[in-house]
Amino acid sequence: MKFGILVNEGPYQHQASDSAYQFAVAALAKGHEIYRVFFYNDGVNNANKLTEPPQDDRNITRQWSALAAAHNLDMVVCVAAGLRRGIKAEILAPGFNISGLGQLIQAGIEADRLVVFGD
């Protein structure tokens, strides 16, 4: 089955991005396809490559980048939400792409299920 995932909160402050990541890992482990992960609202902050949490904590941005690399995930950061919050090409972590909100609608159209993670 094809899943779309929408992440509406940034890393750490809320669990939303962690939950979305665990869901994505589990879906891939079960042989499902992730059609796209779309980052909107503060979710765009997940794509900031400068994040450097304490050594004994998870690095959420790097987790997403690694998952994208391993499974050829399409991870899209909303351009408008990103501009508003200062998430631009110069600080974009590997695996994330900046594109329009239409990519969220497209995910809704093409995926069999769209799962929302927010606050």
Added chain:
Amino acid sequence: MKFGILVNEGPYQHQASDSAYQFAVAALAKGHEIYRVFFYNDGVNNANKLTEPPQDDRNITRQWSALAAAHNLDMVVCVAAGLRRGIKAEILAPGFNISGLGQLIQAGIEADRLVVFGD
């Protein structure tokens, strides 16, 4: 009177930073001193100089920078909270400084009142 201000949420997603800014403007207009504005939790995201909201919207980061320039405000971004969220020197807007959490305690000690803006 000397005020300290603590901002615990990033720009736009929550009104906290807007409210803190309006409070700071009003306090200065009444002749009070702002001892320090401390940005903690997602509040560190207010210091991202790359933010570029739509033209008809306020630019919260630039508002803070301008207020700091006009009134010689001490605006401190928590280093640990900032590292975790990718707010580092290379994207720090004018007027913000990165320092330790001790600066928040110090503000609590030195200011007559500490006002918290969060979610």
Added chain:
Amino acid sequence: MSGTQAGEGGNSKVKRFMIVNRKAPYGTIYALEALEVVLIGAAFDQDVSLVFADDGVYQLKKGQQTKDIGQKNFSPTYRALGDYDVEKLYVERESLQARGLAPEDLLVPVRVLGSTELSVLMEEQDVVLSF
């Protein structure tokens, strides 16, 4: 990305998208950014409907004056939704009543539904986006 082929206005698949608004405006950004999703959904020729429930009904309150909080008043956009062929606006009756509001207090004409009717409508959707 297969999605990029099907451009605005030229999409062959049409799904029922529902955007659910349960939060008040200005205290958080969700109301504003949900509205942007609605407009794009309409531009992609999808069957878009909006629900306002709980504090989300406050998004439609007439008379919003945001000058003194320094935020943009985006409530006129709800009035422009018709221009984008977004005409399915539903408000939950129980949420309105709990807030002592009547349809006349709202910026735009809406269909007021009881919670049971609304829950049926929600079940009939293909994609539900909650903000």
Added chain:
Amino acid sequence: MSGTQAGEGGNSKVKRFMIVNRKAPYGTIYALEALEVVLIGAAFDQDVSLVFADDGVYQLKKGQQTKDIGQKNFSPTYRALGDYDVEKLYVERESLQARGLAPEDLLVPVRVLGSTELSVLMEEQDVVLSF
């Protein structure tokens, strides 16, 4: 910045700082980052106390196992607070009761206070930091 002169352990002014925790752990970061404020407050030789009320009492629940959510279990830090001379931990009785919890369910010894006593204590502070 006059504040930078007074370093850790050498501060002449001592204020009563209260850190108020009203949110559950893991769902949001507030519990964890509040704890960092507590440790720094103690390092600055301030009179630091902690309050746990509402879902904040869940921060102290024994038996937290976070491996499967991929987050660090920071609850052992509450046990280490004594090493930093942070000994004033207060829990609201009404919040505990609403959650069916008893002091034995908590990781550390705390003082359980009724809401009236607790409100008096809050009023006696100089600085209250809420997370």
Added chain:
Amino acid sequence: MAVLHTTNKSPLQTRDLESCLRLTRPGCGILLLEDAVYGALKSAEGSDMLAEAAKDRRIYVLGPDLAARGFTPEELIAGVTVVDYGGFVDLVAEHHHVQAWV
């Protein structure tokens, strides 16, 4: 000097105002700002809880937040004072300290 409490959530959405009222005492001040202003509307369910509290506490509403949300001071419960940001600053200065119920 009494304590000033601030709260910023709609009581129709969260229980923060309830907790604030349970854990504060007569004589204190409570300022409703941001989405909390909805809690002081006569028309909204549950505002009787705040009306009761107004008997022995001073309740303030941040006017700019009220106006932003499309309501006027006339729509508030009795015994509530509307202030602007300058009034907020004055309240902070006049009270011993401020506690946020976020």
Added chain:
Amino acid sequence: MAVLHTTNKSPLQTRDLESCLRLTRPGCGILLLEDAVYGALKSAEGSDMLAEAAKDRRIYVLGPDLAARGFTPEELIAGVTVVDYGGFVDLVAEHHHVQAWV
């Protein structure tokens, strides 16, 4: 195919679960994750509301979130099913669509 609803807030803190129950119908599935897992504890005030809902809806609790918060499946109200992330994925696949009560 029924609808799956997810909710992630503690019902002792917000009214999201209340709204979810009011606006969903018998036959649907409701998955409690993150802080919402507290709502299914026998010991917690208000879990009778969920116990009532469990009579005609399937209630699921995300086990990893429950364990993180220091509780075990034995402490949940009757009629609730604990799932892991894989089970969450299965639930999404088995239902017609998912609606989040965030």
